[in-house]
Amino acid sequence: MMTRPLPAAPSAGLVRDMEEEDNQRGPERDETDTFYQLVRPLMADDPAELSRKLAEVNKRSSQGSGR
Secondary structure: OOOOOOOOOOOHHHHHHHHHHHHHHOOOOOHHHHHHHHHHHHOOOOHHHHHHHHHHHHHHHHHHOOO
16 A cells, blocks of 8 residues: 655745745735725815816716717
């Protein structure tokens, strides 16, 4: 009967190296970046400013659609 050797368990050194490499790459961008890129142009301090911004978005949208 032949026995197969068990695969070596990962050592803490490998995991530590992978974590260190990840940390050197710096922080990762997350999905909130995309959200704020879309929402930030619509942020307003008062209803009148919001209305102006929405009107501009609607104007650009209708010009781009060929209406």
